[in-house]
Amino acid sequence: MHDKLNRMKEQYESTPIPDELSSVVNKAIAARRTKNRALPWLAGVAAACALLFAGVNASPAFAKAMSDVPVLGEIVKVMTIREYAEQDGSTEVHIETPGIANLGNPELEQTLNNKYLEENKKLYEDFKDEVAQINHKGGGHLSLDSGYEVVTDNEQLLTLSRYVVESAGGSAESRQYDTIDKINHLVITLPSLFKDDSYIQVISDNIKEQMRRQMQDNPEITYWVEQPGVQSDIPEDLFQSIAKDHNFYIDKHGKLVISFNEYDVAPGYMGVVEFTIPTEAIADQLVSNEYIR
């Protein structure tokens, strides 16, 4: 090429790249607003689980039969039963699958463990597909990290949280909780805690109130929620209501916690957000104070 052009090219390429650039870029990517982040397969799995849980909850005989099993309480164990880990230049995957043992109800234990195994197998296969597609298009960085945590483990309850973090430049995190009654050997669902459907409205209202209060107290906090006197540019994206079987768990103090995945109700920088619902707020709706106090 022409000498003068070459010199100009060198000069152009020597434009200093500031250190802040990558953090500015990553933040801007993370702040993107996207709807419908839920992975499509989650919907299917959720439906399948709902059926299973409905079976457990709808049959008092079933529940009774299960409660006859000797109480093993504290001996219930959660451990890693399968681990996938792979890494090459630009992609990385790490999936830890939990397994529950000594739950006292082999059937329920088996069902949960199979669910965990199958979901993670699917997660792994989907990831492989995505890597193959991206490589086909010239390659790129992708990573997936999935694992679990025991959130609550006391005489009565075991809450297992499973998380999935997918990164491709920015990252998206989702969490799913299973709360198991160790004494009665059943999986607690959100509707089973309440007398009727009115909890949906009551809890949603309480969350909106908490969102507004947090935003008022701290300008760094943003939720996509309706605010009096503020016109939103994208009103259909605002948080309206929790789902009937929303992701939840019961913390070690016996409080109900509602969890939202990254991007569900807030910009990405807020991460996974959780709201503890004061028990007084839902006292009228609760069936009993057995789990929630």
Next chain:
Amino acid sequence: MRGGRKLEKLLIQCITENQDSAYRLAYSYVRNKEDALDIVQDAIHKAFLSMEKLKQTGSLKSWFFRIIVTTSLDLIRKQKKVRVMDDENLEFILPGSHDHYPNLDLAQSLEDLPDKYRVVIILRFFEDMKMDEIAEVLHENVSTVKTRLYQGLQRLRVNLSEEDQEEAQR
């Protein structure tokens, strides 16, 4: 929504991989770090907001660069308004200063070249983009882009050999 997610991933990848080029391009317009960073940030927001409108008509990179170019021009336009007032003030403060007319036909360096010529040269020779891709970035037709490329080179007093000219036509 699966398609949307895929597109989003590709876009994130495209932005991440081309961030340095995007920054240099923005910098070539505003010539300062703060504004260039602002442009990159703004352009990324705009890219995600208008992602749905992108109908796979061309390469993602051209589309993203196009947003960088329009965002840069917008910023310059906004700043020009401010600059006009400054000049008026300066005239009062500095009486007797002489007007300076640079020779518009001759540019010593790339920075002296008007935006519309400079960007074509940057994209063609420094970012190694093809003519039709540059046309996409600038929303001009290919022949306009070619004309600007040669006019730009002339102003820079760059005389390409015949081989180079053919090379540049691609």
